[in-house]
Amino acid sequence: MRTILAALALTTALTLPGIAMARPVTLTTTLKDYGGDGAYLAIYVTDPKGAYAGSLWMAGTKSKYYEHLSDWYRATGGNAAEIDGITGASVGAGRQLEITLDLADTLFDAGYTIHVDAAVEDMRDSPNEVAVPLTTQGAGQSVQGRRYIANFSYGM
Amino acid sequence: MIRAFHRWPGLLALALVTLLAASGAVLSVFPMAERITAPQAERVMSIADLATRIQSVYPGVEQVKRSPSGRITAYWFDGDAPGSAVIDPATGTGVASADPNQVERWLTNLHRSLFLDDAGRVVMAAGAVAMLILALSGAMLVARRAGGWSHWFAPLRGPLSGRIHVSLARGAVFGLALSSATALWMTASTFGFLPDKAIVPEPPSTVSNATGAPLASMPLLATTPVSSLRELSFPYPGDATDVFTLKTDGGTGYLDQGTGATLGWSDLSGWERVSETIYMLHTGQGASLLGLLLGLTSLAVPVMGVTGALIWLAGRTGHPRIRNNVTPGRAETVILVGSEGGSTWGFAATLHSALTRAGQRVHIAPMSAFDPARFSGARRYVVLAATYGDGDAPASAKGFLDRLARLPAAPDAPLAVLGFGDRSFPGFCAYAEAVAVAAEDKGWPLLLPFDTVDRQSPQEFARWGQALGEALVIDLELNHQPVHPKTEALTLVSRRDYGQEVQAPTAILRFALPRLSIWHRLTGRGFARFQAGDLLGIVPEGSPVPRLYSLASGSRDGFVEIVVRKHVGGLCSGALMALEPGETVAAFIRRNPTFHSGRGRVPLILIGAGTGIGPLAGFIRANASRRPIHLFFGMRHPGSDFFYREELDAWAAEGRLSGLSTAVSRGARPRYVQDALSANHLDLVRAIREGARVMVCGGRQMAAGVTEAMTQMLEPLGMSPAMLKAEGRYVEDVY
Numbered sequence: 001m002r003t004i005l006a007a008l009a010l011t012t013a014l015t016l017p018g019i020a021m022a023r024p025v026t027l028t029t030t031l032k033d034y035g036g037d038g039a040y041l042a043i044y045v046t047d048p049k050g051a052y053a054g055s056l057w058m059a060g061t062k063s064k065y066y067e068h069l070s071d072w073y074r075a076t077g078g079n080a081a082e083i084d085g086i087t088g089a090s091v092g093a094g095r096q097l098e099i100t101l102d103l104a105d106t107l108f109d110a111g112y113t114i115h116v117d118a119a120v121e122d123m124r125d126s127p128n129e130v131a132v133p134l135t136t137q138g139a140g141q142s143v144q145g146r147r148y149i150a151n152f153s154y155g156m
Numbered sequence: 157m158i159r160a161f162h163r164w165p166g167l168l169a170l171a172l173v174t175l176l177a178a179s180g181a182v183l184s185v186f187p188m189a190e191r192i193t194a195p196q197a198e199r200v201m202s203i204a205d206l207a208t209r210i211q212s213v214y215p216g217v218e219q220v221k222r223s224p225s226g227r228i229t230a231y232w233f234d235g236d237a238p239g240s241a242v243i244d245p246a247t248g249t250g251v252a253s254a255d256p257n258q259v260e261r262w263l264t265n266l267h268r269s270l271f272l273d274d275a276g277r278v279v280m281a282a283g284a285v286a287m288l289i290l291a292l293s294g295a296m297l298v299a300r301r302a303g304g305w306s307h308w309f310a311p312l313r314g315p316l317s318g319r320i321h322v323s324l325a326r327g328a329v330f331g332l333a334l335s336s337a338t339a340l341w342m343t344a345s346t347f348g349f350l351p352d353k354a355i356v357p358e359p360p361s362t363v364s365n366a367t368g369a370p371l372a373s374m375p376l377l378a379t380t381p382v383s384s385l386r387e388l389s390f391p392y393p394g395d396a397t398d399v400f401t402l403k404t405d406g407g408t409g410y411l412d413q414g415t416g417a418t419l420g421w422s423d424l425s426g427w428e429r430v431s432e433t434i435y436m437l438h439t440g441q442g443a444s445l446l447g448l449l450l451g452l453t454s455l456a457v458p459v460m461g462v463t464g465a466l467i468w469l470a471g472r473t474g475h476p477r478i479r480n481n482v483t484p485g486r487a488e489t490v491i492l493v494g495s496e497g498g499s500t501w502g503f504a505a506t507l508h509s510a511l512t513r514a515g516q517r518v519h520i521a522p523m524s525a526f527d528p529a530r531f532s533g534a535r536r537y538v539v540l541a542a543t544y545g546d547g548d549a550p551a552s553a554k555g556f557l558d559r560l561a562r563l564p565a566a567p568d569a570p571l572a573v574l575g576f577g578d579r580s581f582p583g584f585c586a587y588a589e590a591v592a593v594a595a596e597d598k599g600w601p602l603l604l605p606f607d608t609v610d611r612q613s614p615q616e617f618a619r620w621g622q623a624l625g626e627a628l629v630i631d632l633e634l635n636h637q638p639v640h641p642k643t644e645a646l647t648l649v650s651r652r653d654y655g656q657e658v659q660a661p662t663a664i665l666r667f668a669l670p671r672l673s674i675w676h677r678l679t680g681r682g683f684a685r686f687q688a689g690d691l692l693g694i695v696p697e698g699s700p701v702p703r704l705y706s707l708a709s710g711s712r713d714g715f716v717e718i719v720v721r722k723h724v725g726g727l728c729s730g731a732l733m734a735l736e737p738g739e740t741v742a743a744f745i746r747r748n749p750t751f752h753s754g755r756g757r758v759p760l761i762l763i764g765a766g767t768g769i770g771p772l773a774g775f776i777r778a779n780a781s782r783r784p785i786h787l788f789f790g791m792r793h794p795g796s797d798f799f800y801r802e803e804l805d806a807w808a809a810e811g812r813l814s815g816l817s818t819a820v821s822r823g824a825r826p827r828y829v830q831d832a833l834s835a836n837h838l839d840l841v842r843a844i845r846e847g848a849r850v851m852v853c854g855g856r857q858m859a860a861g862v863t864e865a866m867t868q869m870l871e872p873l874g875m876s877p878a879m880l881k882a883e884g885r886y887v888e889d890v891y
Contacts (some may be wrong), residue, residue: 035255035256035258036261037261050397062346062347062348063348063353064345064354070389074356077356078356123256124219124231124240125389146233146236146238147238
């Protein structure tokens with residue numbers, strides 16, 4: 001199983017100025033053998049009110065397909081600036097995506113939620129495939145996706 | 157130039173273009189298959205009706221898609237388990253699996269990216285560029301070859317591979333241009349080079365926060381027909397803030413799940429529409445018949461690739477190697493060659509080596525490379541130019557006249573122009589003459605007056621070489637040996653002897669058709685394709701010089717036949733006359749297109765004497781369409797040299813020969829063939845007025861006598877043999 005390692009220094013949208021404390025977090029997404037082409041995945045965070053707070057990763061490089069990640073697309077208007085420098089290849093069926101990035105401490109246990117939208121060519125779009133609250137307790141716990149994602153977890 | 161544009165992308169991208177075309181051809185079948193197998197919605201059905209039916213069967217439905225083929229797919233959740241199926245719109249129930257076809261997916265990935273993702277897409281896009289260049293340059297070549305766009309479907313001649321190549325191209329070129337141009341558009345769109353990104357309306361800021369409005373009560377769903385549906389996404393169950401998202405072929409909009417009101421709408425942009433149309437044209441998704449047609453035309457690509465490569469290989473073999481070609485700057489003598497088929501290069505090579513032997517520094521180049529600045533040391537220029545078609549520049553001379561016209565002044569070094577051509581064509585050496593006239597107009601000094609060489613005559617070339625040598629004050633002997641094709645061993649199967657009684661031993665020799673190689677079949681070379689009137693080159697043992705004999709048969713007859721008369725001391729005729737059945741000679745075919753009977757229904761008047769009857773007999777034998785043919789045949793004595801007597805009777809009985817007049821030159825009342833013409837003067841004149849074509853074959857004296865008789869006959873009509881010759885209606889094969 002291939003592992004993609006992405007070292008991410010800081011995601012600007014999620015690092016509040018003046019707050020120095022941030023910790024490295026590893027996001028692990030394992031896909032099912034769904035029998036299609038590589039999946040596009042948008043990983044992003046919403047605030048306690050459910051409003052879009054920022055993007056963590058975009059798997060898939062062709063912006064013309066982003067509209068199929070429809071929740072993310074609707075929240076951002078497909079704005080490429082939201083995923084500047086945090087874009088990688090789409091993830092094949094049965095493969096694993098592992099990315100490591102620094103997240104501000106204040107995001108934990110404060111009502112924030114990590115979402116994953118997924119889409120595969122010629123198959124059903126799967127917005128909000130995964131939605132898990134960002135808590136220190138939830139770290140390391142594996143969550144099942146709805147359609148393409150076998151399991152998703154974040155670890156510190 | 158166009159030819160180079162056609163040849164190099166073709167050869168370089170042969171494998172890639174073939175792969176693209178073949179995979180595209182297979183892929184083109186899928187849209188039609190989907191169109192046939194998918195249950196279609198009734199014409200009047202609304203999206204609301206369809207969605208309601210699906211919802212009643214699958215309460216957890218969250219997305220309904222309609223592909224351009226009309227196939228409807230639903231995706232739902234049953235508890236936690238996702239499900240999907242192809243839907244029969246009449247009932248709303250699933251009838252087939254919605255999983256993608258793995259074969260189609262594999263082929264699609266091969267076709268667009270060779271499984272190499274973006275790097276592969278770039279490679280395949282390069283293949284599409286090559287195919288587009290090939291299609292456009294190919295169309296121009298077809299038009300040029302046929303003599304204009306209006307003659308696009310003119311009948312084809314020439315070797316088999318060329319005919320296959322061009323006839324496929326004429327049918328396929330439009331589809332291939334369309335496929336490759338749309339492929340490039342799609343690649344540009346995939347890489348985001350086009351402003352055709354989907355426009356999504358602003359998400360609604362306020363919703364009713366109510367749920368559960370019946371689908372039928374939503375005006376947009378109730379009024380939009382299923383045929384324009386692309387995709388309908390349902391709100392998340394239990395999320396009152398979520399909305400319905402509807403995509404149609406016109407745009408995207410949101411609907412309130414509590415009130416059914418339309419909350420926002422944006423039309424497809426013009427760019428999106430164009431891209432959608434191009435996608436349809438390329439893939440056949442939504443236009444499956446067109447897709448199949450495109451797939452069919454792309455099947456021609458592998459065949460055109462192979463035949464194209466054969467044409468290129470065949471063209472390459474005609475060029476001799478030039479040894480000791482000095483660089484342009486060092487050359488005293490610059491030889492410029494304008495050649496179409498390659499034979500003029502042979503003469504140029506002979507001139508090059510003779511001048512080099514005489515101690516000169518000589519550079520040889522195509523006329524298209526003419527540039528006086530490069531030839532700084534040139535003391536003289538020699539132009540050897542053939543003519544293409546009716547006075548056009550041959551392939552290697554393209555652009556020469558334009559370059560000459562653009563020069564501020566003609567070069568100081570003097571010029572000699574020698575034209576190569578065939579006098580039986582009206583535009584004999586017309587291009588070379590145009591070059592000579594343009595040079596004179598430009599004030600280019602002359603080294604030698606303009607001269608010509610008819611039918612690649614080595615004698616005329618040698619004579620011109622003497623004049624050139626005198627002008628240069630050197631001893632110049634141009635001994636041109638045309639390069640002969642490879643010979644085949646021909647086995648004699650039968651011979652019929654005549655003429656012993658009149659001291660003119662003559663024989664009709666019939667040889668077996670040699671076994672044909674696949675190469676010869678495909679290129680139409682050698683013995684694969686010849687007809688009566690073409691020439692058989694016989695190379696007798698112990699002699700490098702071949703003799704040419706007019707063929708009395710075509711390849712369709714299944715044998716090779718000539719009529720040979722033994723000449724006193726003749727090496728070749730002697731060897732042939734001594735040949736016994738089972739023995740072989742080395743031979744090759746040389747085309748002689750000016751002396752073919754041709755197609756059409758106009759009457760033929762064939763005039764021949766002695767062995768000259770050979771090709772004429774071949775024309776009659778091949779006259780399956782029973783066009784009127786009258787043969788005038790002169791012989792010495794009917795008992796000794798009435799060649800083909802039995803066949804002529806049989807051909808007349810079959811309608812292949814409509815009239816025969818003979819003349820006998822020995823005996824009490826000697827008559828020559830021209831006397832036979834005069835005796836039939838009225839019939840002849842009438843036939844010629846009706847468009848008949850005259851073909852004369854035999855000795856020079858006989859031909860002169862025939863011309864004289866015909867001149868007298870035609871004079872009262874205000875016509876002459878020369879006028880008929882200019883129209884190609886009076887042709888001679890004289891020896």
